[in-house]
Amino acid sequence: MSFTLTINGTTHQLEDDQSTVKLLDYLHDTRNLTGTKLCCGIGVCRACTVSVQKGPNRFAEPVIACSTPLATLKGARITTIEGVAVDGNLSAIQTAFLDNFAFQCGYCTPGFVMAAEVFLSWLAVADVAADDLDALIENAIGDHICRCTGYVRYAQALHKVALEMLEAKP
Ligand code: FES
Numbered sequence: 001m002s003f004t005l006t007i008n009g010t011t012h013q014l015e016d017d018q019s020t021v022k023l024l025d026y027l028h029d030t031r032n033l034t035g036t037k038l039c040c041g042i043g044v045c046r047a048c049t050v051s052v053q054k055g056p057n058r059f060a061e062p063v064i065a066c067s068t069p070l071a072t073l074k075g076a077r078i079t080t081i082e083g084v085a086v087d088g089n090l091s092a093i094q095t096a097f098l099d100n101f102a103f104q105c106g107y108c109t110p111g112f113v114m115a116a117e118v119f120l121s122w123l124a125v126a127d128v129a130a131d132d133l134d135a136l137i138e139n140a141i142g143d144h145i146c147r148c149t150g151y152v153r154y155a156q157a158l159h160k161v162a163l164e165m166l167e168a169k170p
């Protein structure tokens, strides 16, 4: 039996004996997608976060690639940091992280970007009051570890993009 994974818009066929491979190892070793970072390797720091949509009518969700076997992702659509910018144009949150000097070494940044992208894709269709943004942002990225301690600026940048999105809603 084989199964498929769609990564950054390209569908790949995998064999069942790859089911136990962790997503991060598959991305690095088979797809040469090394932008997703390995840090703790035990599901704590969230540096390895990618966006996963497990069905056509389901929201994207953040998934910890270092600890997630491919068996749980059969048929899923995965977006990694390499799939965020389009034709070399950074996304709104990538630009905001840069403009707000949110990171220093940048090792944790792909994970923060992917968690923020998941959050913003949900926010685009959610009915949310601006006053609730801080708590929602804490929920979205508060568990990510940044060893350069960029937490405040990451949160501020995401708040700015999220607020602009809310204000642009009809
Ligand atoms: S490297 Fe995956 S959670 Fe830390």
Ligand code: FES
Binding pocket: 102, 103, 104, 105, 106, 107, 108, 109, 145, 146, 147, 148, 149, 150
């Ligand atoms: S910017 Fe260095 S770990 Fe976050």
